[in-house]
Amino acid sequence: MTVTIYHNPACGTSRNTLALIRNAGIEPVVVEYLTAPPDRATLASLITGAGLAVRDAMRQKGTPYEELGLDDPAIGDDALLDAMLAHPILINRPFVVTPLGVRLCRPSELVLDILPAPQRGPFTKEDGEAVIGADGQRVRHG
Template sequence: MKATIWHNPKCGTSRKTLAILEETPGVELTVVEYLKHPPSRARLKQLFDDAGMTPQEGLRVRGSPAEELGLTKADATAEQILDAMAEEPILINRPLVETDKGVRLCRPQELVHEIL
């Protein structure tokens, strides 16, 4: 099974999710450090769509400029959030994992088991 993780090595949850993937037999893993190689806006939208979540649900608030940018306000649109994430990948919550079975925001890391 192929799996891609959008990973931040400074994040404990991301590291734990990566460890689960590395320890799972038969997983052909691609690791993308999304702060260095962020997904395009279109790819990000597709990941959220495939995960069944909104950009608002995928927004990282803690440790990001989301509040300063007005992205946590009720009137912030999905389009505004996607635009901001494409420009500032620190706004993307992590880790996102994609396999043939779907996409999950793996917070907590055990959610990765749903798509393995």
């Protein structure tokens, strides 16, 4: 069973997602995509597998998205993929691949839908939000 996370260690959501995977007793393949970006076919497969449009898989905040003119709705998927490959910071994160599917895990607890193993104990996000209770079950908020 292989679980892969396309990870940015500087991103809190990505760190929380990685920690949730490990909380299930799984040591994933960690791809730091900023230094080892996926190839075009892999990137396109991640986006399609997650059920997203290419534009929906792009990160805008803290990236050259606007300065590259990528906010123009006339720009097609091929050009958007080219931009993501040239500037990996444009790839939203974290993408996680498991035998149960692919997700862009924003928020991080979306990873729970595709993990092939249950959580082994309580889990609290870096910001203090409880996600998994002492019983190993998801905490429902609100």
